[in-house]
Amino acid sequence: MSDECLIGQAQPEQYQTQIQEKSTRLTEQFARFNPPELEVHPSQPSHFRYRAEFKIWHEGDRSFYAMFNPLDRKTPVEITNFSIGSKLITHLMPLLLAEIHLFDELRQRLFQVEFLTTLKGQALVTLIYHRKLDENWEVIARELEAKLNIHVIGRSRKQRIVISQEYIEESFEVNGKTFDYRQYENGFTQPNATLCQTMLNWAVEQTKDRTDDLLELYCGNGNFTLPFSMNFKQVLGTEISKTSVNAANENIALNHLDNVYIYKMSAEDFSNSLLAKKEDETISRRVARMDLSQFNFQSVFVDPPRAGLDIDSCELVRQFDCILYVSCNPDTLEQNIEQLSDTHKIVSFAMFDQFPYTHHVESAVKLVRK
Template sequence: MSTVVNPHTYQAQLDTKARQLQDTFAPFNPPQLDVFASEPDHYRMRAEFRVWHQGDDLYYIMFDQATKQQYRVDHFPVASRLINQAMPLLLEAIKPDPVLRRNLFQVDFLSSLSDELVISLLYHRQLDEAWQQGMQGVREQLQQQGIHASIIGRAKKQKVVLGQDHVIEKLQVAGKELIYQQVENSFTQPNGRVNELMLSWALDATQDASGDLLELYCGNGNFSLALAPNFNRVLATEISSSSVKSAQYNIAANHIDNVTILRMSAEEFTQAMRGVREFRRLQGIDLASYECNTILVDPPRAGLDEETVKLVQEYDNILYISCNPETLRQNLETLSQTHDISRFALFDQFPYTHHMEAGVYLTRK
C-alpha cells in the first residue's frame, strides 16, 4: 500500500518533509522551522476499513488511492494499539452469526489516548432487535478480552448505539490536562500525541498576545480551550452542530468560563462582521464588545476564501493551522502583504505520507 510503516526510516522521511516545507515557504522569509515528530507507529486514533465477504470468511480491506487496488488488512500499525487489539477480536465474534454478518460493508474505529473505543459498523440493510441482541453479545465478548468498547450500528436513516457515541479524550498540554468529548463520525485530530504538541506550540506562540481571540473553524474546541488562558475571552465559530455540542460539553468539563461558541460558518461570520447580514444566532452576542487582536484559523484543505482572507488580514496577530501547504501558500500571498511570519512549524500528523500539517504565527508589520 502507499503507506509503509517502517520506524527505521521515519526520521529520514520527516527530514525530507521539513526541507520541502522550508523550500516552499522560503519566499516569505519565515524563521527557523519548528519540527514536531510523531510516534513512529501506532499513532493514529482513527481508522476505517471496508469489509470483504468471501464464503464463510470476513476480513478487512483497504484501497490504494492511486491504483484503486484492494489489500487485505489483518493488522494496521498506523492505528493505535487498542484498535489493533480490537480488529481481529471483532471479526472473530461476528463471523459465526449470520445476522451480524449480513450486508456489513464497513467498520470504523475511534480510539483515544485514554483507552476508550467506539466501533461503528455500517450496513446495507436496516438493523433489528436480533442485531442488537447479537451485537450486545459481541460487546460482552470483547469485554472478556479486556476491551471495553461502545458499538454503533449504522444503516440508511438509522443509528443504533450500544454504549455511547463518543470517547472522552484527555490531552496533556503544557503540564495541564484537558478533557475533550470526541463524537464518532465527526472530525477530530487523528494523531493524539502530535495534537498535544500542536496545542502546546500554539499556546507558546500566543503567550504574549493581548485582548480577545477570534477563532474560525473551531470544531469541538480543540484550540479554543487550550488557548483560553492566554486571552481575556475567546469567541469561536463552527458550522457543524455536533461539533458545537461537543465544544459546549468540553467547556463545561474543563470549567472554562471565557469561551463562547457560535454555530456559524466562517463565511457567515464574515458577513455578520461586515454588516452584510443579521443572524438570529447572534442575538445576545455583542460583537462590538470584543477586542480581538488575534485570530485563529484552521480551515479545510481548500483554505480560506477571498473574503475571509481579507477579514483575517484586519487582525494584528494571525495563527493559521493548515492541512494543505499549497492553499496556505496561496493565502500567504495576500497575508504577507501586511504581516510577517514570526513562528513557523511542521506537525507530522501523517507519517510516511506526503501530507503535512503546518502552523504559522503572523504579526502585523
C-alpha cells in the same frame, strides 16, 4: 489520509529520511516569506493513528479487513498488519473479526467498520450494514460491547443504533493542565492524537502573555479553543457543523470554563457580515446576538479545511495584530500568506507530521503585524 499508508506502505526504517524530505520541501516552499527556522515535530513512527476505517470483504465463509489501492478501486487489499494504528486499534481488530465470524447477526451484509480510539484507552466502533438492523443484532452488539470493552454503534440506510453512548472521552495535557473532551462518532478529531497534544502545546506557547480576546474560526469541537482559554480573557469560536458546536459546548461545560463562547456560523458568513460584503438580515441578526462590543479582539486563530481561507475570511484576519494559522494544506496556506504578506510577517513556523508515510503535512505559522 491516503490509502497508500493504510495498505501497508509504512516503513519505519525510512521515517527519518521521509520527514527530512517533508521539512526541506516546506522550507523551500515558504522561503520567499523569510520565516524563522522551521520547527519540526515528528510523529511516532508506528501506532500513531487513533482512528481508521476499513471495508469488510466477504469471500465465502471468510471475511477480512480491506482497503483499495487508489489506482485500482476494484481489487481489495487485505489488511493483516496495521502497525500505524493505535495499540488499541491493532488489539481490537482481530478480536472484532473473530466475533464477526462467530455471529451471523454481526456479519450479514456488514460492509464497513470504523474505529475511533483515544489516549485514555477508550474505543468507539461503528458497524455499517447494507441491511436493516433488528433486535437480534442489538442483543449481540450489546454482548460485543461488554466482551471487548468498547462502545458500539450500528448504521444502515436511515438507521442508527447507539448501544450505550455515541462518544468516547479524551484528555490532553497542555502547559501542565488537563483538558477533557468528548469525541463523537462522525465528529472531526485529529487522527494523530499524540501529535495533536504537541500542536496544542505549541499553540498555547505562541499565545502566552496575551491580555486581549481571541477570535477562532473553524473551532470544531473546541480542540484548540479549550486550551486557549488559559491565555486570553475571552475566546469566541465559530463553527458551521452542528455536531461540532454541540460537542464544543459540552466540552466547555466539562472543563468548567466561563470565558469561552461558541456560535454556529460559517467562517465565510461571519467574515462577510463583519466586512459588510453581504447583506443578509438573518446572518446580521445572528452576529448582533454575539454582542462583539464586549470583546477586545487583537488575535485570531484559524484551522481551516484543505481549501484554506476564502478571500474575504483572509481579509478579515488581516485586521488582527496576531494571526495564528494551522494548516493541513501547505499550498493553500502559501496562497493565504501571499495575500497577508504586505501587512504581516511570519515570526513562528512549525511542521507537525500528522500523516507519516504520505505526502501530507500539517504546518503552522504565527504572523504579526509589520
